[in-house]
Amino acid sequence: MGKQYIISMLCAILIAGIAMPVAPTINKRPVAVERWFKNLPHTKEKLTKLHFYFHDVVSGKNSTVVRVAESKATVKSPTVFGAVFVMDDPLTEGPEPDSKIVGRAQGIYSSASMEEIGFLMTLNFVFTDGKYNGSSLSVVGHNPIFHKYREMPILGC
Template sequence: MTKLHFYFHDTVTAKNPSAIQIAQANSTFQSPTLFGLVRMMDNPLTVKPEPNSKKIGRAQGIYGSASFEDIGLLMTLNLVFTNGKYNGSTLSILGHNQIFHEYREMPIVGGSGVFRQAKGIATAKTYSGDNTTQNAIVEYHVVILHY
């Protein structure tokens, strides 16, 4: 079993965004939940919440607004570790993320390298977020069972 703690930086509006919109439905911006909005991301993972803190990897994948009733994202991403003892290893997440809930859980459905055949859970808690810019820093705790 391995436990990890890191911060995920989702930057939508900046000179160099790490998440960009790739699709939307015709009705997305009339929906209170932005239903149908889809973004591709390559977000940095850091050891502390400050953006200039040591980078340990990237969160690479896609997320989309998949709920009519609240802002619930379908998250499909790989945590790609690029530094330290997990360098070259990945974890795959596929799950539902209700971003306005204080505490969210998403399943780890696989991995590679050190995390081969991983199963586990990733918990997310928003550290900081801006509804206007849609930029956010999210604290993650991950518990993985692997070989």
């Protein structure tokens, strides 16, 4: 039986109600957009804080990641450039892998950097329990996995 490696990531996501002007004549600077949003009738900013743990098991018999493609140059690349992976990772309440599962992180990531290990990630956080059961968040962006702090854009909810 090989060693099993688990990568756990604390995901603290802040979601704020964001509205963007659609008319080309509206001033699109951040301050102007904020002023425009606050002047809309019947609008209130809503802030939701989600706290969960993301477990990416990259090897072993219970792996949650599968490599589905790679280029001929990937084997020689120190950053695994060109490799493509599919994932279905548990989201849990606590940092332990056996904590209560509140959802799944499902998606695709690819090594897209030749200079550092950095992934282009396209994934959905699909919530299956608790207050947000049935909801999901879509995340797409660059993930420099060895950086202590990372930001990734949330595209939808």
